[in-house]
Amino acid sequence: MNSNKIPVIAIFDIGKTNKKVFLFDQDYQIVFEQSATFQELLDEDGDSCEDLTALTGFVLRTLQKINDIEEYELKAVNFSAYGASFVYLDEQHTPLTVLYNYLKEYPIHITQQLYAQYGGECSFALETASPPLGSLNSGLQVLRLKKERPELFEHVAYALHLPQYLSCLLTGIPTTDITSIGCHTALWNYEIHQYHQWVFDEGLDKLFPAQYSFDTVFDNTLSSSGYLVGTGLHDSSAAVIPYLLKFKEPFILISTGTWCISLNPFNNAPLTAEELGQDCLFYLSYVGIPVKASRLFGGYVHEQQAKRIADFFGVSISELFMLKKDEHLLQCVRNRSVSSDLNAFSKVNLQNFESPEQAYHSLVYHLVRSQAQSTRLIIDSERVSHLCVDGGFSDNDIYMQLLAQEFPTMKVYAASMPQASAIGAAMALHAHWNNKKLPQNLIHLRHIIDV
Structure with missing residues (x-):
């Protein structure tokens, strides 16, 4: 060779x-x-x-x-x-x-x-x-x-x-x-x-x-x-492996995409009927330990409602996605009654907003309220001190800032790890093919501090 x-x-x-x-x-x-x-x-x-x-x-x-x-x-x-x-x-x-x-x-x-x-x-x-x-x-x-x-x-x-x-x-x-x-x-x-x-x-x-x-x-x-x-590994379980190997303290991972899945590898308390009714379930980790999870169709709702806003105001969706958090606009949103129901924004009349920026801040505020409610279902312990968000929403400034406000006692991170499932599957076999130590810098973390 x-x-x-x-x-x-x-x-x-x-x-x-x-x-x-x-x-x-x-x-x-x-x-x-x-x-x-x-x-x-x-x-x-x-x-x-x-x-x-x-x-x-x-x-x-x-x-x-x-x-x-x-x-x-x-x-x-x-x-x-x-x-x-x-x-x-x-x-x-x-x-x-x-x-x-x-x-x-x-x-x-x-x-x-x-x-x-x-x-x-x-x-x-x-x-x-x-x-x-x-x-x-x-x-x-x-x-x-x-x-x-x-x-x-x-x-x-x-x-x-x-x-x-x-x-x-x-x-x-x-x-x-x-x-x-x-x-x-x-x-x-x-x-x-x-x-x-x-x-x-x-x-x-x-x-x-x-x-x-x-x-x-x-x-x-x-x-x-x-x-x-x-x-071989189930892709969702493979994606958690790099985080389990990196963090020594208890953490929650919110993997965001079409579905936003909150995963708590440190909560294996039996499911309750109430949790089940709110779309909680278990995954089994790569070492066979139950990982309590909750699911939210947040990415899909975000995509559909952002398109509704863009069409109504005649702007591009990409413009909305790049917006930074505006505290004045958020205060206007907070002064209204905002439901944590994921689909509540779809019933909001867009004529009530003065600008696409205000409408989009309202949409994300609705989504984060729903996400926080979903994630709290699986926390179950004050030991959890870190919350990581990967996937599409990790790059959304408004989303991440609002999420940090929802969990003020936690360190909230935007995590960037391209191809997490693939890297997790590679790490699973590390001892069989790699004579180097596992690298510690594969996950890029950005600490979100409310400003």
Whole structure:
């Protein structure tokens, strides 16, 4: 092996829209990246679904391309992917169905029967930490296949979440990862820390391979180059890994995008019915510890209402996003009755505002009030002293300043960490490919001080 080659790890970061691959050097700097998008297919019901063949081809072709790059020595491969969909394999590891969309409408009669058999909807949701979300409760997708396509189901040898299917492509070893199983799948009983009884009663446990720890690696079977392969991680759980490794004090992470998800790795108190009713749930961390989370559709509402403001006042959305906090405008907003209901601003008449700046300050104020209410659901302890915001809202001055005002006893940070899910998946295998210490400066933090 040429000692002048740069040791790297390849991470496939598979999102619903964009499929990316990154090569990280031993300092976790990106030295190569490539992305692809694929046209969705239609399943047998005419619903859109992932093109699994195209995705498989992308992974295999890209790995071959990376192997052919002379300056890099590929030491390991891992996967970060959305996990709310299953791939069904036969004994030869051949996919038997399309990769069904987790937004596919779910037959209500199947869930009604399941809930009735296992203590009712609320009890079932509390035990599995899975709000009733239809196909987003990915375990119910497996049950649906058994109920609706029994002749095909008989040939299913393995049911793998997407990250583990991609790993199996390279190793030939089917695995189960706790971060995928533990994420609103309705499969895991958080009270007894194993699969829920319904999984055994339906015989689904036989389809789920053995669980392996987050840092497990296997030899690849596709290449003689000798790189190791991880078992893959659910993307949301992978994104928290860099923060867990950086912070020694208890913290909350608000990951902002279309959904704004508040994650508290230091709160594993059982879910209450009230919390569940307000869209709280559990994730399982990469070491199997429950992470209490709350969700808010804040990014979507922000996008829709900012467009409404821009259209009404004849300005560009980008102008609104770049606004700095104006205390005078905020005082005008505070003098009005502002609800913490996320959708309250959509009912506000824009003619009540003197300018687009005033309207936008009002919108963000509404959003932050809603976000603060959502985040407080999972705090549960005065020990939490740090609050980090990553994603789109971390660059929004008005949002961050108002959030700091909502949590005056905490240190509030705008966090910048591009490709957090991919870096988390790389860090999970650090000991297997990297002889350097983990760098401490990967997350760029900007302390928000109210001014």
